[in-house]
Amino acid sequence: MVEASSVEIRKVNKYYGQFHALKDIDLSIPPGKVTCLIGPSGSGKSSLLRCINFLEEYDSGEVLIDGQLIGYETPGGRRMAPRRLRQMRSTIGMVFQQFNLWPHMTAQENVAEGLIRVRGMRKRDAMERAAEALTRVGLSDRMGNHPSRLSGGQQQRVAIARAVAMDPRLMLFDEPTSALDPELVGEVLNVMKALAAGGMTMVVVTHEMGFAAHVADQIAFLEAGELVDVDVPSRILREPEDRRIQSFLRTYHERNLI
Amino acid sequence: MFSLSTFLDAFWPLTMAARYTLLVSGLGIALGLVIGAFVCVLALSKSRPARIAAAIWVSYLRGVPMLVQLLVVFFLLPVIGIDVPAIVAAVMTTAIVASAYISEIWRGAIMALPKGQTEAAIAIGMAPRHSWTRIILPQAVALSIPQLINELILLVKASSLVSVVGVMEITRASQAQAGVTFRPLEAYLAAACLYLAINLCLAALGRWLEHRMAV
Numbered sequence: 001m002v003e004a005s006s007v008e009i010r011k012v013n014k015y016y017g018q019f020h021a022l023k024d025i026d027l028s029i030p031p032g033k034v035t036c037l038i039g040p041s042g043s044g045k046s047s048l049l050r051c052i053n054f055l056e057e058y059d060s061g062e063v064l065i066d067g068q069l070i071g072y073e074t075p076g077g078r079r080m081a082p083r084r085l086r087q088m089r090s091t092i093g094m095v096f097q098q099f100n101l102w103p104h105m106t107a108q109e110n111v112a113e114g115l116i117r118v119r120g121m122r123k124r125d126a127m128e129r130a131a132e133a134l135t136r137v138g139l140s141d142r143m144g145n146h147p148s149r150l151s152g153g154q155q156q157r158v159a160i161a162r163a164v165a166m167d168p169r170l171m172l173f174d175e176p177t178s179a180l181d182p183e184l185v186g187e188v189l190n191v192m193k194a195l196a197a198g199g200m201t202m203v204v205v206t207h208e209m210g211f212a213a214h215v216a217d218q219i220a221f222l223e224a225g226e227l228v229d230v231d232v233p234s235r236i237l238r239e240p241e242d243r244r245i246q247s248f249l250r251t252y253h254e255r256n257l258i
Numbered sequence: 259m260f261s262l263s264t265f266l267d268a269f270w271p272l273t274m275a276a277r278y279t280l281l282v283s284g285l286g287i288a289l290g291l292v293i294g295a296f297v298c299v300l301a302l303s304k305s306r307p308a309r310i311a312a313a314i315w316v317s318y319l320r321g322v323p324m325l326v327q328l329l330v331v332f333f334l335l336p337v338i339g340i341d342v343p344a345i346v347a348a349v350m351t352t353a354i355v356a357s358a359y360i361s362e363i364w365r366g367a368i369m370a371l372p373k374g375q376t377e378a379a380i381a382i383g384m385a386p387r388h389s390w391t392r393i394i395l396p397q398a399v400a401l402s403i404p405q406l407i408n409e410l411i412l413l414v415k416a417s418s419l420v421s422v423v424g425v426m427e428i429t430r431a432s433q434a435q436a437g438v439t440f441r442p443l444e445a446y447l448a449a450a451c452l453y454l455a456i457n458l459c460l461a462a463l464g465r466w467l468e469h470r471m472a473v
């Protein structure tokens with residue numbers, strides 16, 4: 001089993017122009033655990049997630065991966081060398097809502113590409129490793145397909161395999177099942193559950209409360225750029241103290257009952 | 259009366275002249291692709307002066323008729339002491355004009371790619387040179403093929419303009435033919451048939467390429 005990373009987020013602020021998207025966020029993500037980020041649309045979940053691999057630049061505060069600052073040389077200092085940043089990113093897997101597979105490559109080539117260009121593996125070894133990763137997500141019979149010849153659920157599993165093949169120590173998921181037809185959600189969640197059971201550190205932005213309730217070790221609730229609360233699922237989902245969480249859950253349940 | 263034999267006889271000299279049509283448009287697009295790539299890099303660069311230079315290049319070349327540009331280049335070159343055959347001036351002008359359109363075609367194709375394509379590459383730790391050569395350019399080039407073929411067809415037709423600086427391409431040859439035979443209709447119809455044949459071939463080539471590069 002790979003060693004899992006921890007993430008420490010301290011007093012992180014993020015602005016889009018004048019708009020204050022993340023306000024003094026403090027969050028500890030323990031190694032080998034699943035942290036779910038929930039909250040209303042526009043609350044800053046994606047922004048926070050994308051600060052963790054510096055896909056989005058934060059303006060102040062610190063994001064530490066295993067104690068190492070990402071993005072800057074020192075807190076509030078100069079940007080870190082691109083090479084070093086790429087090296088850090090290569091140990092952090094990311095899965096997107098829209099899959100973002102490369103359409104001109106087969107499933108197997110999608111998975112192998114990072115191994116070749118980033119890990120410097122030889123093509124033959126990379127393709128072999130890609131085949132193993134795809135087999136693990138149940139796609140051994142679809143390796144030669146281009147993304148356009150795969151269902152949404154299959155595409156997302158290829159995307160997960162692409163990230164996992166890099167041997168990440170941390171996986172970030174941004175609403176991985178939101179773009180999927182309801183009947184395809186389960187197959188993706190199952191792959192994620194298996195990853196979690198394997199001891200991967202995972203940060204998951206999700207609207208799947210069932211997944212959050214059963215798989216998360218902790219749930220962080222965001223609203224309007226603030227981290228309202230972070231606690232174990234039972235506390236957040238069943239006896240939330242904050243009014244904003246109560247009203248979010250009420251709307252969620254109402255929408256899902258009808 | 260339409261004379262079939264005059265019409266058919268016109269094809270031989272016109273086919274000879276078609277070599278120049280193909281030379282001007284073929285070399286024009288080939289050089290235009292190179293210059294266009296360079297202009298596209300400027301247009302997409304982070305540097306403001308570079309972007310402005312690209313914008314001026316593109317708007318001048320798209321805003322002034324090619325015929326006028328040909329005449330400008332043809333009469334400007336001797337003034338600045340460059341003495342080249344008309345065919346060279348014609349090819350250069352064609353390439354430069356094509357570069358403006360081609361850089362816009364490529365810029366459009368690159369910008370049309372979803373942001374997530376590069377984000378996936380960045381997130382995995384890929385260096386910019388690899389995300390360009392492996393992710394962005396292969397897709398952008400495939401996406402631009404129909405428009406590039408379209409541009410080539412436009413160039414084949416626009417190459418008739420270089421007749422004004424004395425290049426003996428299809429149009430000028432058909433004028434000459436008309437003058438010799440006193441049969442303009444037959445000569446020009448033959449020219450029309452030749453242009454059509456060339457461009458139908460190019461369109462077929464385009465469909466074949468498009469099919470091959472389809473993702």
Ligand SMILES: Nc1ncnc2c1ncn2[C@@H]1O[C@H](COP(=O)(O)OP(=O)(O)OP(=O)(O)O)[C@@H](O)[C@H]1O
Nearest residue numbers: 016017019021039040041042043044045046047048
């Ligand atoms: N690139 C951007 N430029 C300007 N504003 C942005 C940008 N990205 C996000 N925002 C704004 O920042 C806020 C937080 O956005 P974010 O995408 O993080 O929210 P979210 O919680 O992920 O929402 P959703 O559930 O809809 O995905 C929103 O109000 C959004 O409009």
Ligand SMILES: [Mg+2]
Nearest residue numbers: 045046047174
């Ligand atoms: Mg989001």
